[in-house]
Amino acid sequence: MTTQQLIEQIQLKKSFLCVGLDVDLNKIPAHFLELEDPIFEFNKAIIDATHDLAVAYKPNTAFFEAYGIKGWMSLQKTINYINENHPEIFTIADAKRGDIGNTSSMYAKAFFEDLNFDSITVAPYMGKDSVEPFLAFEDKHTIMLALTSNEGAFDFQTLDVDGTRGEAERSGAKELYKRVLETSKTWKNSENLMYVVGATKAEYFTEIRKIVPDSFLLVPGVGAQGGSLSEVCKYGMNANVGLLINSSRGIIYASKEADFAEKARAEALKIQQEMEAILQS
Amino acid sequence: MTTQQLIEQIQLKKSFLCVGLDVDLNKIPAHFLELEDPIFEFNKAIIDATHDLAVAYKPNTAFFEAYGIKGWMSLQKTINYINENHPEIFTIADAKRGDIGNTSSMYAKAFFEDLNFDSITVAPYMGKDSVEPFLAFEDKHTIMLALTSNEGAFDFQTLDVDGTRGEAERSGAKELYKRVLETSKTWKNSENLMYVVGATKAEYFTEIRKIVPDSFLLVPGVGAQGGSLSEVCKYGMNANVGLLINSSRGIIYASKEADFAEKARAEALKIQQEMEAILQS
Known part of the structure; x- marks a missing residue:
C-alpha cells in the first residue's frame, strides 16, 4: 500500500485508528478455546466488528510465536483474512526486528513477501545496514522505534548524545531518539520510514515534528498505557494527519463475555468519533 | 543449562565454538531441495558432523521465518534434535527480540518454554522492562546486544552519551554501548545476562572487560566478517574463558558439494584446534 492510499483511507473513514491484535488465550472468551484455531477466530471476530472504524491492524508477533507452529499458522491466517477481505486496510507486523544486513533481508522477505x-x-x-534491507521494498513501510511508550524508554532513548563524537565541541548534544530520527533520514529509501512514538510522552511530539514533519508516526500507549488522544493530536498531527493511533487491550479485551465483539466495536467507535471530531476541528 | 555446565563443556571439549545455523536454501547442496524439510535435514547433517567440536548452536530465526510455517517447523525440529541428541549443547535463539513488558514475556515463553x-x-x-521478563527464567540466558559486528554499529552504539542526563557536568560521558552494559548490571536477575560483542572490534574488548569482567560474551564476526580469533581471545578472555565465538557461513557453507558436511567439520576442527592451542597457552 502506498502512503497516499493510507491517507485516502484516513480521510474516507475519518479515522486513524490502528487496532493491535495481541491475543492472549487467557483473556479471550472461553468458548473460543474449543475451536481449532482460537487466535485466528478471535481476530476474525474483532476484525469483522471493527474494520470500518480502523485504518490499520497490528498483529503483535510475540503473541503468535508464544504458541509455536500453531501460533504462526494463526498469524498467517489472520493476515490472509485481512488482505483478502479488507485490502484497503494497512497491516503492520509488530515484530521489532533488526539484525545484520543479510539477516534483515530474510526478515523483510518473511514479513513483506x-x-x-x-x-x-x-x-x-x-x-543503517540493519534497516536499509527493509527500506528496499517498494510500497512497503518500515516503522522504526524512536521514543517508546514504556518506562524503559528513559534508560537509553532519552540520554543526551554528542552531535559529533570525540570532539571537544559538545554543543550539538541531543537526546538519542532525536539522533536516531535525524540519522535515519539519510538512509537509502528513507521515504519508506515511519516511526514509533509513544503517546505517554505527548510533550515530545513538538520536538519530533521539527525533525520528521512529514512522516507517519505509529503511536502506542493511548488507553491501557495512559496516553491522551487529544494531546497527541495537538502536538503530533500534520497536514496529512500523519498519525496512526494504536489501541490493543482497550479494544480487544473490552469484554470477556459473549458480547466481546460488540464491546470491542463500541470502544473502537468511541475512539473513531473522537478522531472524527479532531479531524473536523 | 547453568553457566557452570557451559564452562564444563568448554573445558571438556577444549572449544568455545558456536556454530550459527543461518540456512539459505540457495546456498546448500542441491540434493537437499528434494527432501521434505531441507532446512532441518541440512542442519541435522551439520550438527552430526560438528557436535563434538562445538559447545553451542545458534539458529538464526530470520532464516526460518523467511520460509513461513514450514520454516517455523524446521526451527522446532532443529532445536528438538539438538535437545534430544545433544543435551550438553548450549542453544541460542538468535532472534534479537525486545518489546514492552507483556510482549517480551510472550517472546520469552516462545523461546524458553x-x-x-x-x-x-x-x-x-x-x-529495563523490555529485558527483565527474559531474565526471570531460571537457568535461561539473555544475550543482549552491546557492540555489534556490522558497520551500522557506529551509527548509535559508539556515540558518546552523558553520564548524567541534563546536568551541566559532562565528565561522565562515555559510549552508548558502555552505558548499556553498565545499566544492564542493575537489572533484576542480571546474572542471567550475556552480551553480543563483535569480533571485528577486538580493541574494544579491554574496555568491555572492565565493565563486565565475568559475563559470557557471544562474539560474531570471526570469519566471513573478518574478525581475528587470537585478537579477541587476547583482550576478551576471562578465567572461565567467558567467550562463545560464533562462525556461521565459514562453517556451514564451506562447500556446496556432496562433501559439505566433511568440509564443515574440517572448518570447525580448524577453529577448535586454534581454540585448544589458546586454552593451553
Whole structure:
C-alpha cells in the first residue's frame, strides 16, 4: 500500500485508528478455546466488528510465536483474512526486528513477501545496514522505534548524545531518539520510514515534528498505557494527519463475555468519533 | 543449562565454538531441495558432523521465518534434535527480540518454554522492562546486544552519551554501548545476562572487560566478517574463558558439494584446534 492510499483511507473513514491484535488465550472468551484455531477466530471476530472504524491492524508477533507452529499458522491466517477481505486496510507486523544486513533481508522477505504485510516495526540499535534491507521494498513501510511508550524508554532513548563524537565541541548534544530520527533520514529509501512514538510522552511530539514533519508516526500507549488522544493530536498531527493511533487491550479485551465483539466495536467507535471530531476541528 | 555446565563443556571439549545455523536454501547442496524439510535435514547433517567440536548452536530465526510455517517447523525440529541428541549443547535463539513488558514475556515463553532454547539474543533500545521478563527464567540466558559486528554499529552504539542526563557536568560521558552494559548490571536477575560483542572490534574488548569482567560474551564476526580469533581471545578472555565465538557461513557453507558436511567439520576442527592451542597457552 502506498502512503497516499493510507491517507485516502484516513480521510474516507475519518479515522486513524490502528487496532493491535495481541491475543492472549487467557483473556479471550472461553468458548473460543474449543475451536481449532482460537487466535485466528478471535481476530476474525474483532476484525469483522471493527474494520470500518480502523485504518490499520497490528498483529503483535510475540503473541503468535508464544504458541509455536500453531501460533504462526494463526498469524498467517489472520493476515490472509485481512488482505483478502479488507485490502484497503494497512497491516503492520509488530515484530521489532533488526539484525545484520543479510539477516534483515530474510526478515523483510518473511514479513513483506511470505506474509505480505504492508509494514513491519524495527529496532534501530544496529544502525543503517540493519534497516536499509527493509527500506528496499517498494510500497512497503518500515516503522522504526524512536521514543517508546514504556518506562524503559528513559534508560537509553532519552540520554543526551554528542552531535559529533570525540570532539571537544559538545554543543550539538541531543537526546538519542532525536539522533536516531535525524540519522535515519539519510538512509537509502528513507521515504519508506515511519516511526514509533509513544503517546505517554505527548510533550515530545513538538520536538519530533521539527525533525520528521512529514512522516507517519505509529503511536502506542493511548488507553491501557495512559496516553491522551487529544494531546497527541495537538502536538503530533500534520497536514496529512500523519498519525496512526494504536489501541490493543482497550479494544480487544473490552469484554470477556459473549458480547466481546460488540464491546470491542463500541470502544473502537468511541475512539473513531473522537478522531472524527479532531479531524473536523 | 547453568553457566557452570557451559564452562564444563568448554573445558571438556577444549572449544568455545558456536556454530550459527543461518540456512539459505540457495546456498546448500542441491540434493537437499528434494527432501521434505531441507532446512532441518541440512542442519541435522551439520550438527552430526560438528557436535563434538562445538559447545553451542545458534539458529538464526530470520532464516526460518523467511520460509513461513514450514520454516517455523524446521526451527522446532532443529532445536528438538539438538535437545534430544545433544543435551550438553548450549542453544541460542538468535532472534534479537525486545518489546514492552507483556510482549517480551510472550517472546520469552516462545523461546524458553515452547521451543526450549537455553538462551535468546535481545536488543536493548527499549530498556529495563523490555529485558527483565527474559531474565526471570531460571537457568535461561539473555544475550543482549552491546557492540555489534556490522558497520551500522557506529551509527548509535559508539556515540558518546552523558553520564548524567541534563546536568551541566559532562565528565561522565562515555559510549552508548558502555552505558548499556553498565545499566544492564542493575537489572533484576542480571546474572542471567550475556552480551553480543563483535569480533571485528577486538580493541574494544579491554574496555568491555572492565565493565563486565565475568559475563559470557557471544562474539560474531570471526570469519566471513573478518574478525581475528587470537585478537579477541587476547583482550576478551576471562578465567572461565567467558567467550562463545560464533562462525556461521565459514562453517556451514564451506562447500556446496556432496562433501559439505566433511568440509564443515574440517572448518570447525580448524577453529577448535586454534581454540585448544589458546586454552593451553
